[in-house]
Amino acid sequence: MSVSPPSASASASVAPASTRxxxxxxxxxxxxxxxxxxxxxxxxxxxxxxxxxxxVRLEGPGGSEAWLIGWPPGTGTGWHDHAESVGAFLTAAGTLKENSLAVRLPTDGWKTLELSEDVDRKRELKVGEGRAFGRNHVHEVLNESTTEHAISVHAYYPPLPRIRRYSRTGEVLRLESVERPEDWQ
Structure with missing residues (x-):
C-alpha cells in the first residue's frame, strides 16, 4: 500500500471560510x-x-492543501511529518487512531534518534473528533478496524513542501526518506 500523499487527479470544492x-x-x-x-x-x-x-482534493482556505481521505480497514500512514506545514484533520466516518510524539525533533541533519520513554501520545478520534497540529509534528494515523472504513478530512498550510518518513523500533526513530511534491506526481 502506498502511503504517499494523495495525487491531485480528483477534485472537489468546499468553499473557503473567506477570501482573505x-x-x-x-x-x-x-x-x-x-x-x-x-x-x-x-x-x-x-x-x-x-x-x-x-x-479527493478539496479547495482549502487561504491557499491551503486539503484532502478527503478514505481508509479501508487495517490501513495507515506510517510515521511521518508534514515539515514546515501546520495542519488539522478530523474523522468524518468510522474511527481513526493517531500515535504522535510529544517532542520537538531536529528538522535536519540526523538519521537516527533515541526517544525518551515519555514522548508517546495516543488518540482515538471518532466521528467529529480531530485535532490541529504545528510544524514538524511527527505522527502516524491508523484505521485499526477490521471491518469498517474510516473517512477523514485533512488540511495543511503551506501546501506540503515535503514529507519526512520514519521507521520506529522501540525508542529508536530513524529517518527513512524525504519526499517532495514532484515525487507524488
Missing part, C-alpha cells in the same frame, strides 16, 4: 475540516476501495 490573503492558522484549518466533515453529501461522494486508501 493571510495564511490560515491551525485553528482555522481545524474549523475548515470540521465544516467539511459535516457535509454529508461531500463525505458520501468519496469512492471507497477495499484494497487501498482513496482521496
Amino acid at each position: 490573503s493571510t495564511a490560515p492558522t491551525a485553528a482555522e484549518l481545524l474549523d475548515f475540516v470540521r465544516r467539511s466533515a459535516a457535509d454529508s453529501s461531500l463525505i458520501a461522494s468519496l469512492p471507497l476501495d477495499p484494497e487501498g486508501r482513496t482521496w
Whole structure:
C-alpha cells in the first residue's frame, strides 16, 4: 500500500471560510475540516476501495492543501511529518487512531534518534473528533478496524513542501526518506 500523499487527479470544492490573503492558522484549518466533515453529501461522494486508501482534493482556505481521505480497514500512514506545514484533520466516518510524539525533533541533519520513554501520545478520534497540529509534528494515523472504513478530512498550510518518513523500533526513530511534491506526481 502506498502511503504517499494523495495525487491531485480528483477534485472537489468546499468553499473557503473567506477570501482573505493571510495564511490560515491551525485553528482555522481545524474549523475548515470540521465544516467539511459535516457535509454529508461531500463525505458520501468519496469512492471507497477495499484494497487501498482513496482521496479527493478539496479547495482549502487561504491557499491551503486539503484532502478527503478514505481508509479501508487495517490501513495507515506510517510515521511521518508534514515539515514546515501546520495542519488539522478530523474523522468524518468510522474511527481513526493517531500515535504522535510529544517532542520537538531536529528538522535536519540526523538519521537516527533515541526517544525518551515519555514522548508517546495516543488518540482515538471518532466521528467529529480531530485535532490541529504545528510544524514538524511527527505522527502516524491508523484505521485499526477490521471491518469498517474510516473517512477523514485533512488540511495543511503551506501546501506540503515535503514529507519526512520514519521507521520506529522501540525508542529508536530513524529517518527513512524525504519526499517532495514532484515525487507524488
